[in-house]
Amino acid sequence: MTPIDYAIVVGFLAIMAVIGLAISRLIKDSDDIFVAGRELTPFILCATITSTNLSMYHFIGLGGIAYQSGASIIWANWTGGMALVLSACFVVPVFRRLKIRSVPEFLEIRYSKNLRTLAGAFWGCRLCVYLGILLYIASTAAIVITGCQDNLTNYVRWLLAFSVVSILYSAIGGAWAVAIMDSVQFCVMLAGALVVLPIAAHAVGGMPKAFEFFHSLPGDTHTQLVPVTGEFNWIYISMVMLLSIKWATVDQAILQRAFGARSPRVAAKGMVLSAIITTPIALFWILPGLAAARLHPGFARPDYAMPWLLATLLPPVGRGILGFVLCGLIAAQISAVTADVNSVATLFTSDVYRSLRKKELSQKHIVRVVRISSVACGVLMLYVAYMLRGFGDGAVRANYAVVGILDMPLFVVTVIYGLWWKRANWQGATAGFLLGGIVGILTHFLVVDKYFVSYVQPLLNHLPGGFAATIKNFHELVRPHEVQVRNVVPFISTATALIVTPVVSLLTRKPQNDAAGLAQAFDGGAEAGDTYWVMPQSGIGKFAVSAVIIGVAIFAIGVISANWAFAGATTLAVAGMIAVFFGGMVRVYSE
């Protein structure tokens, strides 16, 4: 990396800091800092949701998986797009009409204050760890891209480069700064991506040539979108669809952007637009990942593939190109970090601090607490990222697995029973949330050989002989299928929460709180001069919702049919996805 590249990066960070701080003038009350005064419009919302969703992990991590295993990892983004449309049609307009600021706030409306505090604290901690992981991945990749020495000093320098500016302006400017800066960073990120793809494609003699090469290799799955075998096969795609629905309906960082929309319809529009534009954008890291697989196969760590590609191909093209692309990657990272820091501050202030304080707080006091908690979150994420350097990638993978398992029960109690089943009470929701997580984690430890040997086997000596033998036999039975079974663990935590919540609810008293406000939220009350019914009233609205549902069904049939090596599996899955997007667009722009 040349001095010009460094100058471009430093200049970019300085400009981001100045603009971010200038936005702090917009902050007048806590609604401005939590949900940008609920003034956001569709295209701004789309940019901020997309920027929050995409981070450097997508370019480096998912590009690396495409390098190693093939293009099917693109479903991690494409299922996310479908899930955003489903959330825009059925969930987010209800939340937005309730004028909540966080998902745990909905849990108080629906269940109890204690569950709100529990979920708020859980999500706050989970996001801090996630932010630490994002910083770890970004700083590790930056060292490889820039070619600087891999030591602690350089690692800490990159950690600070990725975090200080984002902590600063999210603490001072709140959700307004996040929204405006995300729109800017979305364009910078996209500009960087636009530079990389043609250079990578040119290096392999054009993408069709690369595809021909992969087709010529017997049994290669690099170009298969719905493969029958491998880690990222049809079972993985089914699991990631489930996790995506969870992400689009309960993820605080994404939903908080949607809560800042001017009206429920604008929230839905922003989400559908984000879903549609993310679909082609995903190709900007999948295709370079495949190009890297053609150019330099054999990296032991797939995370090194994309940094190698950038460091090798960009400098010969022109001076400053690497710095420009690095700005795009930093923009992706900063936009994800700021949104999450803002969300942690909201969760801590709105759901934990406010719940624990008895008296009403002034607006000035709330804004001060948000700013202090933003800085505290920043310090915590830096500490997690610093510690992760010692633990390495194993800790990152374990966290992703655990988070996938623990989040699903929250989705079940919030969306499935919270919105759609009146009889669910706080006892059932709390039991479903906790038991779903515990059963999921236990299953994961029983299935994954590494964890079984390290953690479960030592405990078996203290258990009765027959029980210990049963556990060992179960592990031996599933061990040969570890990769496949590991993919279905989130289904197990979901199923547990799905069963436990209604059973405990029916065994305990009916919910005492009046859910009349929730029932009204499903109606199309006018807001900002716009009416939006969750249940469509017109013919075209019903047609659009039908297209979304049929699209999901076609997608599911396509993915599952891959199990029998059906030749049209990919076509069906992609056609289903297009139907979902079409239905979503008609839904939010009609009626």
Next chain:
Amino acid sequence: MDWITALVEGIGVVIFCVWVVVPVREFASIRRRLREENAKGKHDAH
């Protein structure tokens, strides 16, 4: 440039251009409305 890269780049450029222009206009509109509301609020207070 091959047809796959050209197609993806073309879509990317269109998205880039739309998201450079439209959000700027939307921010200007929000700013104008907030100013009008502030002015109206001050007027009502008087």
